[in-house]
Amino acid sequence: MSTSAKIILRKKPNAKGLYPLAIRITKDRRSTYKHIGHYIELEDWDSKNLKVKKSHSEAESLNNLIASKLSEARKGLIALQTDNKGATARQIKKEIYKPTSSLTFFDFADEHLEALEAEKKINRHSTDSAWVSYIEKYCSGRHLTFQEINERFLKKFKIYLKGSCSLTETTAMNVMVLIRLLFNRAIRDKVVSKEIYPFGKDKFKIKFPETTKTGLSGKEIKALESVTELTDMERHSLNVWLFSFYFAGMRVSDVLFIRWSQIYDGRLHYRMGKNSKLLSLKIPAKVEKILLQYIEDRVNDDDFVFPEMKKADLSDAKDIYRKKKVANKKFNDHLKKIAKRAGIQKKVTMHIARHSFGNIAGDNIHPLMLQKLYRHTDLKTTINYQANFIHKDADDALDSVVNFL
Structure with a gap:
């Protein structure tokens, strides 16, 4: 009877063709997996040494993260082997990664910002840091639980952003998107119940104002x-x-x-x-x-x-x-x-x-070709983007009514 924790690259690519890094927990030849939240290309994985190759731009950061996650899993295994020798691989996984409800909104915010910095997404890090600072200032500190983020909180916070902070509707909505992102992560990690989720139908709605995209002729x-x-x-x-x-x-x-x-x-x-x-x-x-x-x-x-x-x-x-x-x-x-x-x-x-x-x-190039040029994942993204620049049908319809003589 043996129990082990090992880092692997799972051979199940996502929509972008990238493969997930995961901790494989094995007990008596039965395995379960805990993804660590990062995906890489197959050729960037060193299957012999079980690490990310230097060819990957973030190899050092990812390998440090892998070492940390492995250490966390193995410490959990040692404790469990002492207390519960009959546990299955799935039970071991649930016990090792058992969430703690003491985690607050700012705990998740800090993890989010740390991940962005580790992934060298500096532009996004700079922007999201600013959004977090608005939330911190509104709360007069860093004591905010997810249970406190209800519809009333969000409505009052939006008023604060647009009034006291003089932010535009679009910017205020971007702050709300960050809150929603972290709330969803807390639900996924079972830190908070999805029953109190404050966003969506008949709740707080994130709706961006229409914008116009102007290009040169x-x-x-x-x-x-x-x-x-x-x-x-x-x-x-x-x-x-x-x-x-x-x-x-x-x-x-x-x-x-x-x-x-x-x-x-x-x-x-x-x-x-x-x-x-x-x-x-x-x-x-x-x-x-x-x-x-x-x-x-x-x-x-x-x-x-x-x-x-x-x-x-x-x-x-x-x-x-x-x-x-x-x-x-x-x-x-x-x-x-x-x-x-x-x-x-x-x-x-x-x-x-x-x-x-x-x-x-305009509408002179087929949307599928434009999708290829823009490298949009979804054709709908291309169609919605081009809708900003196609006015002929609306112009012809207007002319057909106005020019009735």
């Missing part, structure tokens, strides 16, 4: 392309913006990480930072002209095309975040001046490159 894009007598920094900012636009509105964080080694056979091959999906796109002639302006500065094939990340400490997620943030602000400042000279009244930022591509694509 083809005529406005041509006006930008035609602006002359730019300073070096203005030309560089416009190059980055156009590079993003020409590649279906590539996010600026992805643009800045493009390396020369990803450009071959007349195509750009890259992995999107937001969802880790691979994409291969033909390099348009207009992009080739932009690349020629930077090729003399290339040190080697692994060098970045654009200069902003060349001096970044790539092992320091916070340094990368800071440099991306500074670069984005710099680009937007210059784009504002360029747009004015081009006679464009709309606000031109790096993010609007994506909206501009969607605006010009």
Whole structure:
């Protein structure tokens, strides 16, 4: 009769094709599993040494987490083997991971923020830290149980956010989304009963106000392309913006990480930072002209095309975040001046490159092809996104009534 706890990579991929890391608890050849909440690609798992390979960007953090979880499980096993030798593998799992109702909202908030930092999601960490600080300030401390978060609490808290904190409806709803996320985790971990869940039908509803996405027209894009007598920094900012636009509105964080080694056979091959999906796109002639302006500065094939990340400490997620943030602000400042000279009244930022591509694509490109270009997981996401830019049917319907003569 033997009992053991071992880290494994379960061969059951999720919708993104990634595999879950789990603790396998075995008793008398019967096993049960406790997922640790992280997924990786099959080639990033060292099955011999039972650890994440260095090829994974977060290998060190994940291996530290694995060691911690294994230690926790094995300590629990030792205690259980002394007190309850007849327990099954499933009973052992339930006993080891038995939740404690003494955990508060801020315990879950701290775990959430720690996980984001470990996963190097600095932008999300910065945003969610701000949301947590609003909750802490409202509660005048860090003593908040999930039982206290009822519909009345949420309604009063929303009033506080919009009144005392002067937040917009959208931002207030984002804070509520974080509370809902942590509440769901507490229910999943059996720290709180789902019977007191304060969100959903006939309860507190999270509803975002409608927003408009404005993109540039083809005529406005041509006006930008035609602006002359730019300073070096203005030309560089416009190059980055156009590079993003020409590649279906590539996010600026992805643009800045493009390396020369990803450009071959007349195509750009890259992995999107937001969802880790691979994409291969033909390099348009207009992009080739932009690349020629930077090729003399290339040190080697692994060098970045654009200069902003060349001096970044790539092992320091916070340094990368800071440099991306500074670069984005710099680009937007210059784009504002360029747009004015081009006679464009709309606000031109790096993010609007994506909206501009969607605006010009309109309903001329099949949604399935746009889904591929945008790398949306769900076609509904693509259709809803494009709905912001398709107005022809509504315009024709209006004309059919108004132009009755």
